[in-house]
Amino acid sequence: MSKKRTWNKEKPRKLSLVELEEKYGSTDAQIKFFLNIKWPEGFECDFCHCHEYYLIKRTTGIKNNYILECKDCGHQFSLLSGTIFDNSNLTLWQLILAIYLFFVQNKGISAVEMGNLINTSSKTAGKWIRKFRILMAESNNDHLLESKFYDLDILEVGGKRPGGKRGKGADKSPVVIILGTTQDNKYPTFVKLHALMNHKSASIKKWMRKHVKLDKSTVINCDKDTSFNFLKKIVDLHSAKVNYKEKDHKLYWQNVISGNIENNIKTIYHGVSKRDLPLFLAEQEWRFNHRFTGKNIMNKIIKYLRKSKPLRNSAVINVLNLYESKFLKS
Numbered sequence: 001m002s003k004k005r006t007w008n009k010e011k012p013r014k015l016s017l018v019e020l021e022e023k024y025g026s027t028d029a030q031i032k033f034f035l036n037i038k039w040p041e042g043f044e045c046d047f048c049h050c051h052e053y054y055l056i057k058r059t060t061g062i063k064n065n066y067i068l069e070c071k072d073c074g075h076q077f078s079l080l081s082g083t084i085f086d087n088s089n090l091t092l093w094q095l096i097l098a099i100y101l102f103f104v105q106n107k108g109i110s111a112v113e114m115g116n117l118i119n120t121s122s123k124t125a126g127k128w129i130r131k132f133r134i135l136m137a138e139s140n141n142d143h144l145l146e147s148k149f150y151d152l153d154i155l156e157v158g159g160k161r162p163g164g165k166r167g168k169g170a171d172k173s174p175v176v177i178i179l180g181t182t183q184d185n186k187y188p189t190f191v192k193l194h195a196l197m198n199h200k201s202a203s204i205k206k207w208m209r210k211h212v213k214l215d216k217s218t219v220i221n222c223d224k225d226t227s228f229n230f231l232k233k234i235v236d237l238h239s240a241k242v243n244y245k246e247k248d249h250k251l252y253w254q255n256v257i258s259g260n261i262e263n264n265i266k267t268i269y270h271g272v273s274k275r276d277l278p279l280f281l282a283e284q285e286w287r288f289n290h291r292f293t294g295k296n297i298m299n300k301i302i303k304y305l306r307k308s309k310p311l312r313n314s315a316v317i318n319v320l321n322l323y324e325s326k327f328l329k330s
């Protein structure tokens, strides 16, 4: 078996549910986790800069209503306000579990499944899935894809008809996939995915210029597709019909990843609507690019959470509507 086919085995072990419980099972540890998001350097009063506080649990019916009261001046600060968890009515442990379940699962998790596991409705779980996907999208956008070799293709991904039915008649959307490899057709590094409004070169070009490092020495392999002809002037474009039955055929890893994405749509999410597609793709991209993140996953996520702002459901819907209107225009 060639080395490139065994890359899966090199993945480090992930944080187990048992370890998560050991680390964050106590209320104290949970409070510390969220305190660390809001005050990375430890608590500091905005008014008198005192570092000491009294912890108060308000019994208002909201399960996570923890207040830090400055020992010096008495000003009160909510543990979760100003963070993405503002306005949530889940317990701290449910929130930590939701983060863990979504970010640590290899293939993702459906709203129904998450709702069952954290003991909330699938509607609430679905809201968190969208918010976490936005965090993943933000993390993806911080990274430029940089490689000497790339595999490039356009996939037809989707779909879900209004009413949730999949299958015949469900309209698929074109998605550009570009995978960096350290050698020609070998050793995949990072991937980028992008939902296209159409197959026109102009939209592919605009997006690639922003997210992928390209120059004359860059080798790009693609299956004969005229949408990529513009690249001839920019890179060393190897455009040839790929025989997918051939052993070690071109675009091998790109094809594996595309197959996994299709499979995740079918088996986990049971279809993805057009408006959810960009965030779904952000999730798939993030998962692949973080496949080697082992046990310190929660520390990585804390960094995303620190950068995040309160995200009301209406704001999430605005993001989705924005994508939808873009698609409808095409």
Ligand SMILES: [Zn+2]
Pocket: 045, 046, 047, 048, 049, 050, 070, 071, 072, 073, 074, 075
């Ligand atoms: Zn104070």
